[in-house]
Amino acid sequence: MMQKTFAESDVVDFVIVGSGAAGGVLAKELATNGFSVVVLEQGPWRKASDFRHDEYENWLLNAMQPQHPQTFRRNANEQGAVQMTPPPIIYAQGVGGSSVHFTGNFWRFRPVDFKERSLLGPISGTGFADWPITYEELEPYYTKVDWEIGVSGAPGPHDAPRSQPYPLPPMPIKSSGALMEIGAKKLGWNAQVAPVAILSQPYRGRNACVHCGYCMGYGCEMNAKSSTLAAMIPLAVDSGNCEVRTGCTAMRVDMNAAGRATGVVYVNDNGVEHRQAGRAVIVAANGAETPRLLLLSQSSQFPNGLANSSGLVGKYMMWNAHADTFALFEQPLNEYKSIQVTRIIHDFYDSDPRRGFYGGGALDGRLWSGPLLFSLFGLPEDAPRWGPEYKRMLSEYFTHTMQVASASTSLAVESNNITLDPDVKDRFGRPALRTTYHDHPDDLKVVGFLQQRGIELMEAAGAKRVWAPPVMPATIGAHLLGTCRMGNDPRTSVVDRFHRTHDVPNLFLCDGSSFVTSGRGQPTMTIQALAFRAADHITQFARRNEI
């Protein structure tokens, strides 16, 4: 597609850093609203035909992940150590960002997620807080996501109110979903249709899913998975107002003496520095890279990092906690076919103080590993690791196994954060992304509680054998949330309720970093609803000359 191109000296209306779940939405909305937009994307621009069912390349080589070094430590008493297989912060670079390789699970928040602190009271030692917005304010944008991105599903008994139905019917049920239903019925729980950002039918010029099985960790060769690469970027470019510039790694946001952003400095893949001018800057680089860019943009004006008068840039990182239960059944499930998840259980969504810990979450049914990863890791721990019995067990278990994945809340803890590593640098000279993370004890308790429910569920469903790896503190995160939180008070938040930084009037941040609480496990839909809403308000501000 031929896109409009701008000169670097053109002062475009918006420079957007990142073309992923949020950046793609913002680019499309602002460009179709008539603004000139340059999107800076560090990775390449792939096509659907580039995507292959190559488990080794996508999962073991992590081919879509940036190869820049990262460091990890559990707390500030430790020194960060380089960790690269895998790195602590998982994301895909390239046009569409992580929306290219994500599983497609797509849950709205519920009203409780926005005001849980008011309901439950403070939790000492945490940044547990209400959002400055309500579900009702975000609902029209959740609906916009449904219809513009393309979401398949059907309402469940616990769902938040919705103003429009799903645009697409549910994906066909898999055996994992049927077994969830059997177990749930026996236990008095509700297994409901899993909403997914995957097309069950052709929609707006894109193909329907063909059930190939390669969603989680892969790009979709059918464009049926509703990445922004498939659903948003083409519309942005077709407006004639948007240039997506790839292979461009942002180094810092430039500021003038009046305290306004003037553009973004970036390097191309050869490390040559460039600068794109803009009237406003939107950073949508994900919940790890957005705070890092602000910290990299420190100056004498902003010695603690750009837009960081609160001191909270990079802090309160939340990953959602995760745990799994596996089960073997008498008959074949063939979970390698079709999308990963067709049924979820949201009966344990709410936090229940009687349990003795904060938190809630959900169960979903799937088997996430393909042939290679299953053969490396998928058998129970007591299975032989080689030889005829190992081979026999692979052939029995692979087609007869499912997994109940538990996902839960994470509490906002200030010591869980993104900082700049003091020692390690990448090939562009930037200090490496340093992750400091250790789950709050309640996160591990609630996900352990959900894991037990998963065991009960599989036993109720009639499993021949059930096994569950122990819950352990996370050292890797793909849900990157909370690090530039929204709020009404500039002392305790980084952006206001419209994603404008408190400190810089023409600098906006919009992605998982904006979250105040973590939700129960599948944040992408909320990220995209926030992006549609931010675009709406930013458009109004711009038209009223209020940026």
Add this chain to the structure above:
Amino acid sequence: MNEHPSRREFVATTSALMSGGWLWLQLPALSALSACAFDAARKDEPFVTFSAAEGRAMRAFAARVLPTDDDNPGAEEAGAAWFADRALAGPLASMLEPVRAGLADLDQRARAAYGVVFAAARTEQQDAIIGEMVESPFFELGRMLVVIGVFSHPDHGGGRGDAGLKVLRVEHAAAYQPPFGWYDAQHGKGGIA
């Protein structure tokens, strides 16, 4: 601790990583494997990294990790040793030495116990030797290389003849239609009692 530390860490890490829904191998320089994409090679193609003796030992080791059955291929048919050979070339040189040492160890043990190199020993003898070595770093590396070699895309040197899918006994297609498995087929018929 009693277990070899690398095995315990490996298993613990595996459990932790599975909990995140993200499985990874905690092995250094794994990312360097990205340089090793090759056209699918014929089975009699010479090795580029292994000596002839090492290649024979690797093929024999692979054939015991995932043996061939009468009706079902294994690592030999998949060309797993050729995947390992190419993966250990160039950027993965840091893994090559422990793998080389392990392959030499297999031959030494076989000569000491049975008077022949590992590849010439009987399968029960080979299994006895591997059984002695399961706690070693070589076993973990070697097993991983074999399994990737069986199940990876043929562009990487192994995965020949859809051997991996045959091992797992799955029908494979680029697209499927429901019903996918037994339980959802029953669901469509009105559920299971």
